[in-house]
Amino acid sequence: MRPAGGLRARAALGAVAGVLATVLIVGIVLAIQASPDGIPGLAGALILAVLVGGTLAAAVTASLMNREVRALRQVRRSTESFLSPEGPEPFPRTGGPEVNDLSRAISDTTDALQAESRALEHDHARLETVLASMTDGVVIVETDTTVSLVNQAAAGMLDVRPRMEGHASLADALRDNDLVEFIRAPASSDQPTARLLTVGATEREVHAIAVPLGVPGLRQRLVLLRDLTDLRQTETVRRDFVANVSHELRTPLTALRALVETLQDGAADDPDSRAEFLHGIEVEVERMSRMIAELLDLARIESGMADLDLATVDLNQVVAPAADRLRAQADRHEVTLELATDTEPLPVHADSDRTARVVMSLVHNAIKFTPPSGSIRVSTHRTDDEAIISVSDTGSGLALDELDRVFERFYKADPSRTGAGAGLGLSIARHTVRQHGGRIWAQSPGLGRGATFSVALPLSEPAPRPVGSET
Numbered sequence: 001m002r003p004a005g006g007l008r009a010r011a012a013l014g015a016v017a018g019v020l021a022t023v024l025i026v027g028i029v030l031a032i033q034a035s036p037d038g039i040p041g042l043a044g045a046l047i048l049a050v051l052v053g054g055t056l057a058a059a060v061t062a063s064l065m066n067r068e069v070r071a072l073r074q075v076r077r078s079t080e081s082f083l084s085p086e087g088p089e090p091f092p093r094t095g096g097p098e099v100n101d102l103s104r105a106i107s108d109t110t111d112a113l114q115a116e117s118r119a120l121e122h123d124h125a126r127l128e129t130v131l132a133s134m135t136d137g138v139v140i141v142e143t144d145t146t147v148s149l150v151n152q153a154a155a156g157m158l159d160v161r162p163r164m165e166g167h168a169s170l171a172d173a174l175r176d177n178d179l180v181e182f183i184r185a186p187a188s189s190d191q192p193t194a195r196l197l198t199v200g201a202t203e204r205e206v207h208a209i210a211v212p213l214g215v216p217g218l219r220q221r222l223v224l225l226r227d228l229t230d231l232r233q234t235e236t237v238r239r240d241f242v243a244n245v246s247h248e249l250r251t252p253l254t255a256l257r258a259l260v261e262t263l264q265d266g267a268a269d270d271p272d273s274r275a276e277f278l279h280g281i282e283v284e285v286e287r288m289s290r291m292i293a294e295l296l297d298l299a300r301i302e303s304g305m306a307d308l309d310l311a312t313v314d315l316n317q318v319v320a321p322a323a324d325r326l327r328a329q330a331d332r333h334e335v336t337l338e339l340a341t342d343t344e345p346l347p348v349h350a351d352s353d354r355t356a357r358v359v360m361s362l363v364h365n366a367i368k369f370t371p372p373s374g375s376i377r378v379s380t381h382r383t384d385d386e387a388i389i390s391v392s393d394t395g396s397g398l399a400l401d402e403l404d405r406v407f408e409r410f411y412k413a414d415p416s417r418t419g420a421g422a423g424l425g426l427s428i429a430r431h432t433v434r435q436h437g438g439r440i441w442a443q444s445p446g447l448g449r450g451a452t453f454s455v456a457l458p459l460s461e462p463a464p465r466p467v468g469s470e471t
Contacts, residue, residue, distance in 0.1 A: 071100075071103070075102060075103050075106060078103075078106075078107075079106055079110070128164055131149070131151040131152070132151060132152045132162075134152075134153050135153055135227075136153055136224055136225060136226050136227075137150075137151060137153045137154025137155075137156075137157050137158075137206075137223075137224065137225030137226070137227070138150075138151040138153070138154055138222070138223070138224060138225075139151075139154050139173075139174070139222075139223040139225065140213070140220075140221075140222055140223075141170065141183055141210075141219075141220065141221045141223060142167060142220055143219055143220075144170070144183075144219055145169065145170050146167045146168065146169065146170060147163065147167070147168050147170050147173040147174065148163070148165070148167050148168075149164060149165070150163040150173055150174070151164070153225070153227075156202075157199055157202060157204050157206055157225055157227055158174055158175060158176055158179070158199055158201060158202070158225075159175070159199075159202050160173065160174065160175055170183065170184075175201065176197075176199055176200060176201065177200075178198070178199075178200075179199070179206075179208060179223075182195050182197065182208055182210065183221065183223060190212050191212075192209055192210060192211045192212070193209070193210050194207065194208065194209045194210075195207075195208050196208075196228075203229075204227055204229045205227070205228045205229045205232055206225050206226065206227055206228065207225070207226045207228055208223060208224070208225055209223070209224045209226075210222070210223050211223075211224070245295070249288065249291070252284040252285075252287050252288045253288075255280070255284045256281060256284050256285070259277045259280050259281050259284070260281070262277055263277050263278075291424070295424065297428055298409065298424055298427060298428050298431065308350075308351040308354065308435055308436070309351045309352075309353070310349055310350060310351055311349070311350075311351075311352070312347055312348070312349050312460050313347070313348060313350060313352050313355075314345045314346060314347060315346035315347075315348050315350070315355070315389070315457065316341040316345065316346055316380055318350070318352050318355050318356050318359070319339075319341060319356075319359050319378065319380055319389055320339055320341055321356065322355075322356035322357075322359035322360045322363070323337065323339050323359060323360075323363055323378045324339070325360060326360060326363045326364060326367065329367055330363075330367050330376065333370070333372065334372035334373060335367055335370050335372065335373075335374050335375065335376055336374070336375040336376070337363070337367075337375075337376050337378070338375060338376065338377045338378070339377075339378050340379040340380075341379065341380045342380045342381050342382060344382065346380060346382055346387040346459065347459060347460045348387050348436075348457045348458065348459060348460055349460045350436050350457060351436070354432050354436075355432075355436070355457075357428075357429075357432070358429045358432050358433060358440075358455060359389060359391075359455075361425040361426065361428065361429045362389075362391040362426075362453045362455075363376065363378060363391055364425065365425060365426060365453070366391055366392075366393035366395060366451075366453070369393065369395040369396045369451075370393045370394060370395035370396075370450075371395065371396075374393065374394040374395060375393070375394050376391065376392070376393045376394075377390075377391075377392045377393075378390070378391050379392075382459065383456075385458060385459055386438075386457060386458060386459060387456070387457050387458075387459055388454060388455070388456050389454065389455040389456075389457075390452055390453070391452065391453045391454075392450065392451070392452040393451060395450055395451065396447065396448060397444045397445065397447045397448050397449045397450050397451050398442060398444035398446075398447070399446070399447055400446075402444075403441070403442045403443070403444065406426055406442055407426045407429075407430040407440070407442075408427060409424060409427045426453075429455075433455055433457070436457055436458075437457075437458055438455060438456050438457040438458065439455070440453070440454070440455045440456075441453075441454055442454075
């Protein structure tokens with residue numbers, strides 16, 4: 001308010017001074033032309049003219065300037081409201097030409113700044129979205145001691161909180177000594193540097209690349225983090241798969257070569273020996289054929305090429321025949337096989353043939369690891385929304401760390417039993433159950449105390465309510 005009041009005062013003072021100067025000049029001219037006797041009266045008239053004219057001039061000038069002052073005051077409020085949360089006020093268009101030009105210039109400038117600000121906010125939001133959706137980690141390092149950005153992927157690899165703005169200590173933001181040392185390491189050139197690191201907090205294997213940003217002397221860097229853990233695990237699985245397949249094929253091939261060589265050395269002339277060796281060849285060939293069939297079956301399932309022939313079936317009618325097919329094998333191993341299916345139908349939407357293979361795989365596995373005089377119990381029952389198949393045995397049992405691993409390809413709970421199969425049956429069973437939308441798991445109280453393998457499949461209809469229950 002003080003600048004506006006001062007402007008009005010200076011304008012009024014200028015108007016009065018102008019009137020005084022004009023009256024003074026006019027008075028001097030009239031005094032020169034008038035006679036000496038008329039000078040006093042002329043002086044009084046001039047004084048009155050000065051007072052009246054100065055007051056009127058000041059009033060008119062103040063009135064005219066007041067409009068300009070109000071316009072300037074509105075320009076100031078509109079300018080100050082540019083950063084207000086309520087938004088900017090409109091600029092006035094009621095002042096004189098100078099004020100209007102000033103108002104228009106400021107308005108155009110603020111409109112341009114607002115448009116630039118909106119564009120920057122849009123770019124910032126888009127950049128945040130890109131950084132948040134990236135699978136590679138991104139870290140922006142401002143100096144050797146500060147970090148300004150850590151995206152979601154990098155935060156997950158390092159087990160820290162993501163940071164999209166502001167500055168934080170390098171050690172506090174990353175919390176990994178090896179990565180901090182890599183970032184702080186002096187670079188011999190302005191070229192990117194790279195290093196393989198293992199993050200201590202998450203045990204993730206990370207490939208870090210540091211790229212210089214901006215002026216070299218400022219030590220600004222863009223650090224890219226690529227998680228190689230899954231890739232390394234996949235590569236390890238691939239190598240293990242090739243090694244296991246090679247080992248499993250080598251065993252029967254070695255046995256076949258020995259049998260054939262024995263026959264060639266003269267055993268073929270002895271009828272009894274010939275029959276024994278031919279039976280051995282038949283067993284090894286059957287073992288190889290079964291393993292190759294299981295490998296192909298597993299490959300089809302994992303690639304999604306194994307289509308299911310789904311239909312609504314009674315699970316009891318699938319489990320009982322599948323278990324009975326292995327009763328003769330259980331008898332040969334002197335193992336008692338007991339079957340206890342639910343008294344009520346268990347309708348499930350399943351592929352009968354593949355579900356039967358799962359049951360046979362679980363029973364076959366139980367027979368292999370149950371000693372003579374042991375027992376196996378195959379049972380079914382229902383829960384609220386699932387049908388459960390359980391295969392329990394009194395065999396060698398499983399350690400706690402083996403309960404999940406038994407479903408891995410080629411895993412054998414007892415590696416010394418080289419003739420117990422290729423270790424693919426349970427893996428195929430797990431994939432088949434998952435294709436049906438079900439679950440499979442193993443339980444065991446410990447080594448030498450038996451084990452129970454269970455499969456849960458979704459019921460195709462809800463469980464019936466108990467008689468007398470509330471509706």
